[in-house]
Amino acid sequence: MKALVYHGPGQKTWEEKPKPGIQQPSDAIVRITKTTICGTDLHIMKGDVATVTPGRILGHEGVGIIEETGSAVTTFKKGDHVLISCITSCGKCDYCKKGMYSHCEKGGWILGNLIDGTQAEFVRIPYADNSLYPIPGGSDEEALVMLSDILPTGFECGVLNGKVEPGSTIAIVGAGPVGLAALLTAQFYSPARIFLIDLDDNRLKVAATFGATDTFNSSKENVAERIMTLTGGRGVDTAIEAVGVPATFQLCESIIGPGGVIANIGVHGKSVELHLEELWSKNITITTRLVDTVTTPMLFKTVQSQKLDAKKLITHRFKLPQILEAYDTFANAGKEKALKVILEN
Amino acid sequence: MKALVYHGPGQKTWEEKPKPGIQQPSDAIVRITKTTICGTDLHIMKGDVATVTPGRILGHEGVGIIEETGSAVTTFKKGDHVLISCITSCGKCDYCKKGMYSHCEKGGWILGNLIDGTQAEFVRIPYADNSLYPIPGGSDEEALVMLSDILPTGFECGVLNGKVEPGSTIAIVGAGPVGLAALLTAQFYSPARIFLIDLDDNRLKVAATFGATDTFNSSKENVAERIMTLTGGRGVDTAIEAVGVPATFQLCESIIGPGGVIANIGVHGKSVELHLEELWSKNITITTRLVDTVTTPMLFKTVQSQKLDAKKLITHRFKLPQILEAYDTFANAGKEKALKVILEN
């Protein structure tokens, strides 16, 4: 089969690889029908993710058709249409039992990281019963690709951890795909005001059409000051960090109100300064989280019932063999006005 | 009347001051029967608390007898025996209605800070109906003085925020009065293991008698390493910071397990380094809080039903006019083996 293979920093090829087979009774082999590229894949390509070694097939998102199942798989059979979760869950360990699949002792984020991933014609999915979701007939595959990672990430790490609630005032720092996923899913809870902050005017324009009530370009104004003014000096109830650098986290620290929550989504490469000398008495909460995808069934229902228009996040479409071109587009998201790309097999 | 008055950094006197009177219909005047000294009072004496100006009577803890009530006070009358909360709550503002009395728009921590406090023969208590608690006949006054501040602080900021639960493994960094208050109240929830960390062997010995299952002197061993070993590499479920310096907060960062909570109690004077490059994916929660004293009624019941032996925290007793001597003892807590002192009027 063909697959997108990482060969060290900056090097990737679309090449022939052996088709995967069942290794454990709980495995399934899935023929990919649609996949996508994640910001994390770009990090890997820069050599920033030490666990990914040369020769690895990348990708941790996608939908497909079951090709083969191991003897212990009971939920799925050949021919079933499935959504692949970016997080593999054994369903048995202490963490899985607590719904913290991200820290599964045998799974977690392994696809396209510790084992071969979904940017390929076929992929092996360990613990298939717990790591795949059935797709009902008549569903829109493209929308569902957004459920592999980006929507549960924005929702769990940002919205749920951030305790967004009716009438609340929230700020989302970063209008990339994950920030926008948080924006879309935050609206499940009817906040009164949603502030979106980014450096890219196009993304802010998109954010406004997605439901942001106020947008701010932090390269052009003192956003912290503006938000404190707009909230009557109180600050926001929830600040969602969706970038992953010190400056954006510290913006969250500056605008969080007493009793508020800073929900970090961003993947950080270095430490940040936490101003406990100001925050110690402010009754705030800070959360971090690697997505657990424990809300995938819930998100499924919101997509099916049209409470969530997941396809909005898709800006570009390619055939799977054009994946190198798709990477270029996605890597130049600002210029290309790209959010998520769909790769069709 | 006589009172302990702050006259700028390092300067305090026990001097004659006018007896306070009713200023607002919701005020009460309380004749102090017992009060105490808080670590915060020592901070004030160093000049570290900018809001406290010379001439201020210090103190925010105590019990006493109602001397006079304003026309709007309905819960109390002259002669009632009352506990004074360190936090004044108007009971009307948005924050009070949410149970976040610490941020009361007209109250919060004002006693011995923005208005005259309890280290005096009499004190004026604003919003008396919401800021005092009735003491049932036959209660032990000394135990109840511990309910003014230290026990709700350890309990709310440490134990409740830290989500201590049956069978969990917790660490408390700092075995001063507040850390020990967290230790005592953590046991309401039957954790399996309680690690106490301090630099003072005497305090660690006290901690062991108060219920710590393991104690560590961080000047003598690599505590982070020890705790990671003892928890099989998982880390603790709850880490309670009860000191207020960067090193102790960072110890909490090092030992917190996936899904765990760092509950900060310490009053911090500077920022700390938050290692988001490691913590971003660890599904942790960090909380800060100025005590709300919203659990005072609950704590009252635990004292009355002997689930909590609050008097354990008291090591020294003085008459109120000996307060300068009491300050000396409390300021030399290590040498004096002092935890809390009682001042009797």
Next chain:
Amino acid sequence: MKALVYHGPGQKTWEEKPKPGIQQPSDAIVRITKTTICGTDLHIMKGDVATVTPGRILGHEGVGIIEETGSAVTTFKKGDHVLISCITSCGKCDYCKKGMYSHCEKGGWILGNLIDGTQAEFVRIPYADNSLYPIPGGSDEEALVMLSDILPTGFECGVLNGKVEPGSTIAIVGAGPVGLAALLTAQFYSPARIFLIDLDDNRLKVAATFGATDTFNSSKENVAERIMTLTGGRGVDTAIEAVGVPATFQLCESIIGPGGVIANIGVHGKSVELHLEELWSKNITITTRLVDTVTTPMLFKTVQSQKLDAKKLITHRFKLPQILEAYDTFANAGKEKALKVILEN
């Protein structure tokens, strides 16, 4: 002043009564600008509410202008525009501190019940600071009258107690004003499916325009069976009872799924049969609640930010002196297609 006075079962007059005055320092006198009639007022008129004695001015909803305040009132002053809560809260007792204003030791539902109410030109409001809410300039008074009782009732007793969440399937039994208030506020949480059940086709038609996804006339079909079929035999996640008779509660028992919640709003006059022989193992929750109006500030924000179109519930408008005619209309809700009526002073 003029007021609507109850004179025993079936007897009411619009008559001259003394204008109320301040009795306690925490009182305020409010000049009513708009009020309405509640289903409870009809119960009173039938003689079903034993606590209401002849001579009582009815009404517990409304907005108005502060005419006079007692000496302890600090939040409001003469001329302020205010929303009156149907629940009076002293803000001081144990129940109020827990946010359970409905059981306030000195308040609760007393307006138009134990003390004179709002269907009058003026009303005395005890504990005004805690029982009134400021109305910002430019607000729509009519919408806000819905916040006195009906919207917090539907929201707190039905939606919050019922734990409605994104993607869930809920049933609301009863499409009267309170059931419709639950319907409107349930949508804050983006449930996937909302079933509405009633006997009146017109109300069901209204429910469909308010967001119900499926409506059922229980006089025409076996609703329990239909809902079990539609949910694949699982039953609903939340069943909200908004009628108050045994049959409707038992419908909820029949359709609740494992792990679900039956949230009772209805005022019941007799006991119901609880089928524990079937429900004991079903992991369900049943809740009851007299509205606390603790969410009024939250609901305010949802109205201000146009997440909630509260005026939808209003079908008829009268001048206050026409109140007897308004009662007739409201009492014949089916024929008149009436939901809520507005009475303007």
Next chain:
Amino acid sequence: MKALVYHGPGQKTWEEKPKPGIQQPSDAIVRITKTTICGTDLHIMKGDVATVTPGRILGHEGVGIIEETGSAVTTFKKGDHVLISCITSCGKCDYCKKGMYSHCEKGGWILGNLIDGTQAEFVRIPYADNSLYPIPGGSDEEALVMLSDILPTGFECGVLNGKVEPGSTIAIVGAGPVGLAALLTAQFYSPARIFLIDLDDNRLKVAATFGATDTFNSSKENVAERIMTLTGGRGVDTAIEAVGVPATFQLCESIIGPGGVIANIGVHGKSVELHLEELWSKNITITTRLVDTVTTPMLFKTVQSQKLDAKKLITHRFKLPQILEAYDTFANAGKEKALKVILEN
């Protein structure tokens, strides 16, 4: 092998049966070392549990040694010491993923009900990875047998659902093994007062030694009246029903305070009268639950750390072949002063 076999109402024998074998890759065969008898087994013997058909081996509790594992079992291997959960969980279905194992689509309570159980020399455990728990070396087997069913039942259905908290006042109706299990585990949360109600003075005496603060024989006094007096007319915060007949449930209705929770544990054979005409406005919660055993890992830790002395519940010990005698003892619990019996293989 030998096993206790049900042959219809009133008929059981200790007889030879084929040793069970692996049927599915996720199965394990366990050699029983200790088991016990449950009140439910007595119900079965009366013919009250329609799902149990003649020929069935009874029993759903026990500990043992793994004899053999299917190819998909990864957590356990031959020779491992394990605790058997009374609830079988597939770990894959929607209910299992939500932690509601009791409603597992392929499991739930099936042992000694739909499939052969643990009152035998060997038992087949489906979904072994999710339905067994490893026993650390040096553990006390007898204590752990109490973790198969009775302790999680008292804890989950009674204590957790009942939201027992520090300082609260709770009532437990029924001092049989399950009521006593609730009593023991309620103390994890340090309630101030625990009322125990039963008809058997011996059990009440046991309850007092287990931590009940007040005990009541409901055949000798008006318990509802007494409790209302003792709580100053407020009623209790939590009422735990651990019997399963209308009278005991209605006692809970009579004593529950505003804002309280009635947590039902009892297995009910008929409907009860729910006094909504009084309870509708009382802000109460009623819960039902078949134990999920989702807290087994937590309870394990409390036993290991000696926060819970589970062996207290054991009154009699037999060898497994004496099981018919053990049934007699257990069936005459009053006369024999029996709580739980241990059967050793």
